[in-house]
Amino acid sequence: xxxxxxxxxxxxxxxxxxxxxxxxxxxxxxxxxxxxxxxxxxxxxxxxxxxxxxxxxxxxxxxxxxxxxxxxxxxxxxxxxxxxxxxxxxxxxxxxxxxxxxxxxxxxxxxxxx
Numbered sequence: 001x002x003x004x005x006x007x008x009x010x011x012x013x014x015x016x017x018x019x020x021x022x023x024x025x026x027x028x029x030x031x032x033x034x035x036x037x038x039x040x041x042x043x044x045x046x047x048x049x050x051x052x053x054x055x056x057x058x059x060x061x062x063x064x065x066x067x068x069x070x071x072x073x074x075x076x077x078x079x080x081x082x083x084x085x086x087x088x089x090x091x092x093x094x095x096x097x098x099x100x101x102x103x104x105x106x107x108x109x110x111x112x113x114x
Contacts, residue, residue, distance in 0.1 A: 018073055019048040020055065027098050028055055028069060031105060041066070067092075067105060 020028070035041040035057075043058040045065070052072050056065035068085040075081060080095040084104050093104040 017048045017050055018053040018071060020046070020053050020071060024071070024098055027102065031102055032057065035105070069102070 032041060032044060040059070041057050042060055045054075045056040045058070047054040047056070051074060052070055054071075055069040057067045057069070058065050064087060066087055070083045070085060071081055072083070073081055075094075076096075080097075080101070082096070082098050082101040083094040084092045084101055086092050093101045095101045
């Protein structure tokens with residue numbers, strides 16, 4: 001009698017996915033909280049896919065996102081992992097450091113005081 005170890009089910013391995021880590025979410029949610037307090041943004045959504053993690057920012061829940069903050073690790077050696085994309089699909093800023101990429105959104109927070 002031969003004893004064989006159990007064979008794993010084919011496809012039992014969970015697919016790898018890209019996600020934001022705690023430090024990255026802290027930076028994003030800090031900016032998000034300031035923009036909510038200013039009345040600019042209302043809702044957000046997070047998608048963790050196989051090649052990209054997306055933080056979508058909405059003015060209202062039922063709309064298309066105003067901005068998308070994307071993390072694409074495959075672009076590490078090229079344009080940079082992080083990108084901020086506008087509503088129309090235009091890339092507003094791309095880079096290797098999240099804080100510098102998010103500065104393009106912080107400019108929206110600065111207003112003239114009457």
